[in-house]
Structure formats: structure tokens, C-alpha cells
Amino acid sequence: MHLDAKIPGGPLADKWDKHKFELKLINPANKRKFEVIVVGTGLAGGAAAASLAELGYNVKSFCIQDTPRRAHSIAAQGGINASKNYQNDGDSVWRLFYDTIKGGDFRAREGNVYRLAQVSGNIIDQCVAQGVPFAREYGGLLANRSFGGAQVSRTFYARGQTGQQLLLGAYSALSRQIAAGKVQMFSRREMMDLVLVNGQARGLVVRNLVTGEIERHGADAVVLCTGGYANAFFLSTNAMACNVTANYRAYQKGALFANPCFTQIHPTCIPVHGTYQSKLTLMSESLRNDGRVWVPQTVGDKRSPDQIPESDRDYFLERKYPSFGNLVPRDVASRNAKEQCDLGKGAGETGLAVYLDFRDAISRDGKDMIGQKYGNLFQMYEKITADNPYEKPMMIYPAVHYTMGGLWVDYNLMSTIPGLFVLGEANFSDHGANRLGASALMQGLADGYFVIPYTIGGYFAGTQLPKITTSQSEFTSAARTVSDRTQRLLSINGKRTVDDFHRELGGILWEYCGMARNDEGLTKARTLIQSLRSEFWENVKVPGVDMDLNQSLERAGRVADFLEFGELMVIDALARRESCGGHFNEGFQTEENEALRDDDNFCHVAAWEYAGEGKDPQFHKEPLVFENVKLTQRSYK
Amino acid sequence: MNWFVSMLGSSIGKKLMMAITGLSFCGFLVAHLAGNLFIYGGRDAFNSYADHLHSLGPLVNLAEIGLLTLALIHILTGATLFYENLRARPDRYSVNKSAGGRTIGSATMPYSGFFLLFFVIFHLFNFHFVDKTHLTIFDIVSKAFSNPIYVIFYILAMIIAGLHVSHGLWSAFQTLGANHPKYMPIIMMVSLVFSLIVGIGFGFLPVYISLIA
């Protein structure tokens, strides 16, 4: 298979404009003849469904939650980047592009990333017009703050609830289209299968999570905005319902999965404190603007942090990376925290934590100022840990947070299945091997508001789409497969619960395919996952029946897919014989323990093709071409 | 005027009617209490106040019709709200606990309201719709309060009236949209003081009369 990314020719800065001009248009009267399915109502899905409906397309929108206002985009705290240069500090489209490419360790496409930087400003304009209450200065203009991986202040924010406010903006636009009758909303539905007719994506089979009914929906194109797969690790900062099922089903139907081993471990999370723990809580990275990260100088120093004098503290990020200090990118910060804990300098009962200290910031700016910036984060921290960060340094530890890998898409955000578009975290395209803070919101909204409305028109204008009905054989057989699988899960009646399997899978992935990986561990992980998977299908216990609200059944289906997908992550990690961004293979590191890329052999996207049950996936390569930036060893010193 | 009816018929419109009529009653209570204070001036002072009031003739009738209209609006709207609010939660909780928002006044509004309705009717039959050809109003009042049961009933009623007003007064401001961080605490304080004045001001009268009688 030849992977054609369809990047337009010409100078980088002109590619998107040129492409928009070249895309064929559909006249307004004809748009209403097309039906589009959008799965997911996060930033990408909500924005896409609303924008497509505004253009005149008939949209069917699906979400797993009880309302389209709850997708996990809502939990992003820190902010959204845009190259507005409102601070006059030297920002530009080019700089945002360069920071993002560099932050991604040169494993993303130039064309896509440049487009992202170009539309970043429009996103802010759009959100402000929707009534998103961004933080402002006393003069009434928008405020900015700085964020990891950048030396300019380009992050727009709404207290610590930026994701929530942006999502509510998209939700309001979506609600408006629902009221106008242009979007049909289906909530509490889970996508169970993708339906292809003549090789084109033409519909879905979904399960109604309240009644258990299997429903069929046809359309002219399907847009997946189904988020990332961090919950493969069981413990992650993702919401409980986040899963890989929709993406995995698309993969099984022929869409290629790109770079599944690129997962991001976020440095500032609240440490794990028990085996029963169901999820991890992220503290916004923006905390690193004012908080200083440290561990005790000496191994085994178990004094309480206020008893440890300045001379006995090691501010290891400031020491090792003098120019970026505490604001080094996420992967670097995470790995360094792990390194300190592995040395035995970790804080807290478990020794799996480092301090994030606001003492100096409070004495510099005052408690009020710090409270204004981070008040709700401090409050959240105190709620969970019962410690007050104004008085005692926070304890933080890295946790899985975001997945850069995803379904392979071209410049139009279309996967290798014609008519199947993939947006937001669900695709792989913009963040390379590591995502910078405040970029996920930017990408989700860029894809949904400003890319898909153009590119889907180009697809419709150039494609023959025969009439279909949901009673035809492709739908019937997909629905039957879904029912069979459900029955199979319910009939096993074994001895272990779904969560028990999930927790074990997560443990394997965290241990062997987490922050640092090596060949031996990865090989072992593969065998462990395989045997866990076969045990699952013999020994899982799923109570209840199918025609009912059955949350155990929902989870069982998702975990079954994670058990297959986990192996794909490991296969990809083994195949990438280098370290880059979120993928750190201990066999490939510089003398200073930094990730060592191999640009001669691995400057490519690894895209995997499903080869059938029990068969190894087939590898495809999309070489990455850098015409505008010079590949350098990332350095934040 | 269709728009006007539908505005008043909305949930906020009904609140508006409760607020405006309620505030009017608060105004009436001030006037009523001021008048009643003549009792402390003794028999002649009080009777002459009553005579002066009745000499206003048609104005009194007009005021009575006004009060009756306000009362009807307040009672009918209140009863509608009570019924609708009950219907809004057909299945009740097995455990009910306040988060600290409610007060005794607010939680008992419909009940204190119903009680006050009966009280007002009773009160009118007691002192208003009585034959005043042979007795002065002061005589009627002092005769009534020579009965300790009457005294207790009136004191109880005035405590309940105070309670009703303690929530009603500030609540009317909130409903009218007058909630400002600078002024709301003052309004809350005024409500409390006003409810105490109503409770004590009216409530002490029967005691006073029964003592001198």
C-alpha cells in the first residue's frame, strides 16, 4: 500500500490556502443532500458537527455520555495556544509551527502542523464570539500565560477550566444546530462497528446504552472524533469511558493505525495511592510556571518537606536545563521525575513522587496572586489529598495522559478508508512523538472548525456515492457480528471481573511500555498480553443481560479491544528502533540520557494494517519530509 | 396583551406577582402597625384614629378592594406554586437534609401562608365584620383579648407572620432581580429587623391590652 499524505505542493505558508482553493465546492442547495455521521462530541466532534450543520449538511452526532457536553476535552485545564502575538514577545505562525514540530521531536508532518499554527488565531476569535469567558487584563483585552515547551506567552485560558469552557462553546454551537433540526443528536450510544459499502465508509452500528438495542445508521461519510487510547493503561488521566473501540473497529475494517506507541506521560499528576484507585488526576502543567520541582539531595531523606533546607534540595530540572528550567516539555519532565524516584529520592510514602513547590512564588507574588492563577487547582489537590499546597509543597508523579498515535489520516484528515475522516486526538497527525501543552485543544478545534468543513466538501464533490439503505447486507452482517460478540461476552461467566483484567493489562503496559521501554520488556509484554487476552475470553465474568443498561457489558467490550490494541502498541514500540518524544527506548539514548533519534532510518510514520485475527499486523511506512526545518537534537538546556 | 399574560404566567412571572403583592403587604403591615400603635395612647386615642380612618369614606373602600385584589393574587398564585412544586418531584427522597440554604421561614412559606390566610379571615370576622353600632373598636378589641386563648392565638399568629415575612421580604428583592453583593446583606438585615418588628410590634399588642383590660 502506498501512503499518500496528499500534502499540497508549493511553499509551506501557501499550502493550505492553495489547497482550499483547489478543493471542489458543493453548492449550498446540494449540501443538504449529504448526510454526515460524527462520532464523539468532544472539541473535535462538537466543533465538526456544528460547523458541518451550519454549512447545510445533515449531521447525525453520537456520544457515549448522557449529553454532548461531557466529553473528556472538558478536563483540559491549562489553556489553548494561538500565535496571536498579543504579548509582542516575538510569536508568529512560524514560531508556533516550529515549537510544535520540535516539541513533537520531528515526527509530525510539516504541512499539517503549519496549517494548525495558521488557524490557531481563528480558533480564539471563534471562541470569543461564542461567549467563552477567557481571562482578561484590566484593560479588557485577552490575557496570556506561558506553557511548557515555549518561550513566548501564547496560551489563552479561562481559569483552570479552559477545556470546559471551549467545549461548552462547541456544545452551544451544536445545541443551536440541534434546535435548528440540522443535527440529530444520539447520546448514550456506543459505536460498535463501522459499515463499509463498496469500500467506502457509509455508516455505523451502535448500541443504545440504555435499552441495549443495536441500531444501524447510514450516511455519506463518517467522521470519527473518538479521542485517544490512554485508558489502555487502566490508570490514566482520561475519563472512565474513554476507549479505543471505535478506532480499533475502523482499524479492523482497513484503516491504518499510525504510531500507536507514541503515548504521553504527563509530569504533573497526583500520585497513585492505592490498588483500588480508578483513575489519576492531572494538575495542569501551567503549575510549572510558578511551581519549582525538587527532590531531596540525598537518597532516603524522609524528612517532611518543610524540614528540608534549601541546601538539601535538588531542583533537578532547573539544574539540568538552565534555559527552560521547570518548563521543559512533558516527556523530559516526566522522565526526569522517574529517574529521581528510581534513584531513591522520591517523596511521600510510596517514594513515587516529586515535590512541586510554590513557596518562592507565594513569597514573590503573594498568596492572592497565586490563588487567582491556580486557586481551583490547589483546591482540587487539597480535596483529593487533604494537603494544602499553599503551605506544603504538592507531590506529583507522571501519569499517562494523551496519545499522539491514532488512525492514519492524510492532509484532508481522511483515513485509508474513503469517506472515513478522523479528527482530534483520534488521529495521529499533528503532535509527532510528543505533544506540547495547550496544543490538544488547539488541534481538536482546528480539525473540527476549520479543516473538516473544507475537506469533506472536496471528498463529496469528487466521489460517486450510490444510494444505500440500512437494511442491506453490509449493515445486517455488521449488526450480527456485534450481537454475537455481546452474547459471547455474556456467556463466558468466568471468575474474574472486567476491571480485574483491565488493571492487569494496565500494569503490564505501564511497566513495559510506559515512560521507558526496552526490547526485553516489550517482548515479555507481548507474551503477557497474549496470555491475558486468552484468559479474558475464557474467564471473564460479565453479569446482566444485553437488552438493558449494563455497564459491566460496556466495559467488557472496551477492555476486550484494549487487550488486542495493547499488543499493537507493543509491536510498534518494538519496531521503532530509536527513542523520540514519548517513546523512550533505553537502548537508544545519548550520554546525557536524552532520547536519541535515528533520523536516517526512522524519520517516518509507522502505519499498521490489520491482517486478521491472530496474525501480525502489516507495517507501512510514510516517510516524513522536512523541507523547512532542520532536524536537530532537541535541547532544552 | 397576550404577551403580558404569558409573561406573568411563567415561573418567573408568578414569582414576580408573589413579590409585588408580598411587598405591598409589607407596606400595609407598616401602616397597620402604625395605626395600632394608637392603642398605647389609650381608648380615646385609638378610637379617634379609627374614626379618622373611617371618615376617609370611599378611599377606605378603595383600599379594601385593593387589598382584597392583592390578597387574591397572592393566595391564588401561592397555591398554584405550591401545587406545581409538589408535582415537580413526584417521588420524594427518603432522607431529606438541608445544605444550609433553607431557613425555618423559607421552608415553611406555603404552610405559614395557609395559616395566615385563616388567621386573616378570623381576624376580619373578629374586628372588621362586627357590629360596631354599640361598641367602639377599642371595646371590641379589649373584650376579645380578655380571653387568654385569643391572646395566645394572636401571639402565635404574629410569630408566624414574622417568620413568613423574614423570608418573604428579602426574597421579593431577589425575585425582582435586586441582588447586589453590596446591598444584599443590607436587605437581608432589614428583612430580619422588619420581621422582628412585625412579630414583636403586633405580638405585644394583645399582651398589652389583656394587661390593661
Add this chain to the structure above:
Amino acid sequence: MTKTINLTLKVWRQQSATIKGGFETYHASNISTDMSFLEMLDVVNEQLTLDCREPIAFDHDCREGICGQCGSVINGRPHGPEKGTTLCQLHMRHFNDGDTIAIEPFRAKAFKVLKDLVVDRSALDKIIQAGGYVSVNTGGTPDANAIPVPKEIAEKAMDAAACIGCGACVASCPNASAMLFVGAKVSQLALLPQGKPEAARRVTFMVQTMDELGFGNCSNERECEAECPKEISITNIARMNREFFKAGLFSSTR
């Protein structure tokens, strides 16, 4: 320091919207006080599953207090006894060994129970669809800094916008009224210059829809404000009232 407690749970079980429900008693043993309330329910559910009984259905998603999907009534208090806290952020350290805890679904005519503790809150979506938006299409918007918004206004709008749509205001209101939810959205958009052009239309239709959906009437009991996990103030209700009268009396919206 971690310690463990034992609890007796009285949980509302209801097979579906049409079948009558009732309380059942369960024991939660060796519950670590560091657990969240939902993690405690996870533990109970794991045991129920192994005992071949059906686990308790409850809504939840982000488990960090922002998505608004969780929420049950714990001993008479939506989201439990802690101020400004969602159920997923309520930790077991606020309970004592030997406590009996009653767990019920949010109850209101407008919130149908779907199963056990899971309720249908789509009525809140319908209210937003009636006008809880600014009518701007994607693209063609002015530069974000074209219209300055005073910081105080932006902050007030943000206070209102913090609503997570969990429905605790309805659940806690003695009248099952949705005024705080609606007031918060109306306020957010009425405060900002971007929302002003359609302010009259918005408040009129949102209130109308709220009334049609069977929510109760506000009687200023302030339980919503006291219970709201995002501590949204009833000044937003007052602002909505003002907006409503203004729209009713002075705009041409009917």
C-alpha cells in the same frame, strides 16, 4: 495515613424507568479512607459481580469533578455532605467507621430514573437548545481583541460559566427547580457583549422551555447555591429575573 472503615449502604435499586424501585442494603468492608465515593462503589460492585448479583448502575465519567456526569443523593445531600464537591471528588475520609449511608438517585419529574442511580437529565440540554448559545457560525468572526471586555465582567461571566450541568441544583431544590442552571447560562451570555444582541430572545425562550419541561418554581430557598459543586451564586438567578422582566416589558420578543 491510610485507614480503613466499614459501612452499611442503603442503595436505591430500580430495574428500569417503568419498574418501581426500592432500597437494598449492602455492606462495604475495608474501605480505605483515601478512596473516592465512586471508588468505594466500584469495590462494592466488584464484590456483587463475584457474588453473581447485578452491580449498582451509576453515572460517572471524568472522576475529577468537571464533566458533571456523576451525582447521587447521599444521606439527603446531592453529591454528599462536602461543600463545593462533586460525588467523584468526595473522599471516604469524610465518613466514619460504622456509618450507614443512604444513596438515592437525583429526583425530579424532569429527571426520569433510567436504572438504579442513573437518571435522564436531557431536559437540561433542551433548555440550552432553546437559546443557551450565541448565534455565530464558524468563521467570519472579528478579531478576539476587537471588543474589550472589562475584567470584572469577564470574571462574573466565568463564575456563571463554571456550571458543569450536573443537575444538583434541581436535585437539591425543594421544588425541583432548574433556576440556577438556567440563571447561570443566561447570566454568562447576558454579561458578555457577544451575548447581548440576542439576550431578550434567549432568556424568554429558555425560561419558557424550562417551564414546559416540568421543573418546579423557584422559591428562593437557596439550597441550590449551597449544594452547587461549583458554588454558583443565586445572584445569577436575580440577573436572569432582571433579564426576563426587561425582555418581557421592553423588547419585542414575545
